[in-house]
Every structure is written in C-alpha cells, then in structure tokens.
Amino acid sequence: MVKKVCGKFSTRLGISIEVFEKKSFYEKHEFYINTVLNKLELLVNNRDYAKMKPYLNDEILQNHCTNPLTKQCFLCYRGIYTSYGVKQPRKALEIYRQALQETNVTAFSDISDFPKHKEIYSKTETLLISGAASCYYLLKDFQKAEILFKVASQNISNIEMQLSTQILGTIYYNACKNLKTLKKYPQAIEIAQDGLRFETNRKTIYRSAEILYELGDIYYQQNQLELAEKYYIKSMYLSYSTNSTHFLPLLLTSLRKKTNLKLLQKNLVMLDLINLKNP
Numbered sequence: 001m002v003k004k005v006c007g008k009f010s011t012r013l014g015i016s017i018e019v020f021e022k023k024s025f026y027e028k029h030e031f032y033i034n035t036v037l038n039k040l041e042l043l044v045n046n047r048d049y050a051k052m053k054p055y056l057n058d059e060i061l062q063n064h065c066t067n068p069l070t071k072q073c074f075l076c077y078r079g080i081y082t083s084y085g086v087k088q089p090r091k092a093l094e095i096y097r098q099a100l101q102e103t104n105v106t107a108f109s110d111i112s113d114f115p116k117h118k119e120i121y122s123k124t125e126t127l128l129i130s131g132a133a134s135c136y137y138l139l140k141d142f143q144k145a146e147i148l149f150k151v152a153s154q155n156i157s158n159i160e161m162q163l164s165t166q167i168l169g170t171i172y173y174n175a176c177k178n179l180k181t182l183k184k185y186p187q188a189i190e191i192a193q194d195g196l197r198f199e200t201n202r203k204t205i206y207r208s209a210e211i212l213y214e215l216g217d218i219y220y221q222q223n224q225l226e227l228a229e230k231y232y233i234k235s236m237y238l239s240y241s242t243n244s245t246h247f248l249p250l251l252l253t254s255l256r257k258k259t260n261l262k263l264l265q266k267n268l269v270m271l272d273l274i275n276l277k278n279p
Contacts, residue, residue: 033064040077049085068102075099089135096132130171149175169207209239
C-alpha cells in the first residue's frame with residue numbers, strides 16, 4: 001500500500017522512487033511528508049491554490065501524518081486550500097478547528113473559544129487562528145475576524161525567531177484589511193506598520209507590497225491623498241521589482257482607477273514605458 005502511494009507521488013513531486021524505497025523512509029515517513037509539506041508551503045507562498053489538491057488527499061493524511069504536529073500542519077494547508085482554492089470558508093473553519101484540536105486536550109466546538117484555553121501558540125497554531133480569522137472575513141463576520149486576528153498578531157512575538165516565519169507577514173496584511181473594512185483606521189495603520197517592521201526585521205518582503213497598498217487605501221479613504229499616493233507608489237514599484245504575477249495585475253487595475261491622483265498616474269505611465277522597453 002505504502003509503495004503504491006510512493007509511486008504515485010514520486011511522479012507528482014519529481015522525486016525518484018528509489019528515495020522512497022529506503023528502509024528508513026518506511027520506518028518513519030518523515031522525509032516524504034516533509035517533502036509534501038514543503039511543496040504545499042511553496043504553493044501557498046505563490047498563491048497557486050489550485051495546484052495544492054493532489055497533495056491534500058486522505059491517503060497522505062492517514063498513512064503519513066503519524067503524529068499530531070504533522071497532522072495539524074497538513075490540515076492547516078487543507079484549510080487554506082478549502083478557503084481560497086475552492087472558496088468554502090465555512091468548511092475551512094471546521095478543518096481549522098479540527099487541526100487546533102490535535103494539540104489541545106480541551107475540546108471546543110467553536111474556534112472562537114480556542115483562545116480561552118491557551119495564551120501562547122506555536123507557529124502552526126498561529127497560522128490556524130489567522131486562517132480562521134480570514135474565513136470570518138470572507139464570511140463578512142468582521143468582528144469575529146478582528147478578535148482572532150488580534151490573538152494571532154499578538155502571538156507573533158513569541159515565535160518570530162523560528163525558522164521560516166515569513167508567512168506570518170500575511171497575518172498583519174489580513175488583519176489590516178479587516179480593520180480597514182471596519183473603518184478602524186488608526187488600528188489598521190498601526191498593525192500595517194507592525195507588519196512592515198516585522199518583515200524588515202526578518203529581511204523579507206513576503207507581503208510588504210500588499211501591506212503598503214493597504215496603507216495607501218486607508219489614507220485614500222480618509223482623503224489624505226498625498227500619503228495615499230506615497231504608499232500606492234511604493235507598493236507598485238515593490239510589487240513590480242519582485243515580479244509578483246498574482247498581486248501586480250490586481251494592483252495596477254486598482255491604481256489606474258484612481259485618476260485623481262496625478263503623481264500616481266504619472267508613475268503608472270513610467271512603469272508602462274519600462275515594460276515597453278523590457279518586454
């Protein structure tokens with residue numbers, strides 16, 4: 001059974017079947033499941049949600065997620081796929097709840113009750129809480145989203161020195177969007193600035209362009225147009241410099257509509273000229 005599964009996924013992952021035939025692999029499964037989880041992390045980073053499905057089936061969950069931490073991480077990615085890949089945030093909430101239950105002995109039926117049982121969370125738990133908050137945001141339950149985003153963002157300081165924490169920048173970005181929707185502009189600005197500082201300290205720009213855009217939008221909604229232009233332009237050039245194939249087209253579409261921002265429009269023209277010279 002295991003060999004059959006390995007054969008399928010050696011092809012999908014581009015890894016020789018001989019790797020999976022080593023005795024140590026059959027004993028522990030760590031190499032295989034870590035390869036799958038790393039692949040899922042890469043797809044999430046690139047927002048290639050549609051490509052996640054082959055790595056999220058029950059065979060992998062049942063046969064290779066042999067401890068609560070691995071299972072929790074796997075379910076975290078399944079929740080992300082369910083929320084963003086197939087657009088079912090309510091179903092994703094239940095997946096996130098099940099995942100959090102893996103490392104907590106106290107049962108809870110509503111994910112909003114989870115923060116009552118703990119004060120410090122692991123990286124995966126923090127991402128699960130943030131993922132649940134994003135689900136509430138998509139379901140337009142912004143108050144519940146605000147509570148969980150606050151829990152997740154406040155926990156980042158407990159885990160920020162762990163490896164591979166760039167993805168935590170997404171928490172600041174999504175929390176900022178939610179606060180903006182609630183028109184809590186001072187809080188939205190504060191958490192956006194926290195996010196930029198976090199990414200600077202981590203020497204990453206994982207979600208910096210998106211956060212800069214949100215800052216621009218917050219100032220735009222408050223009619224502080226000079227500040228809005230400043231952050232919009234920063235976001236545009238940062239996104240362009242990183243060749244963000246997902247965010248840049250969405251960003252440019254949004255910015256072109258803001259025809260009252262003359263400096264911004266001039267920079268958009270300049271960017272178009274750069275693209276013409278470097279197709």
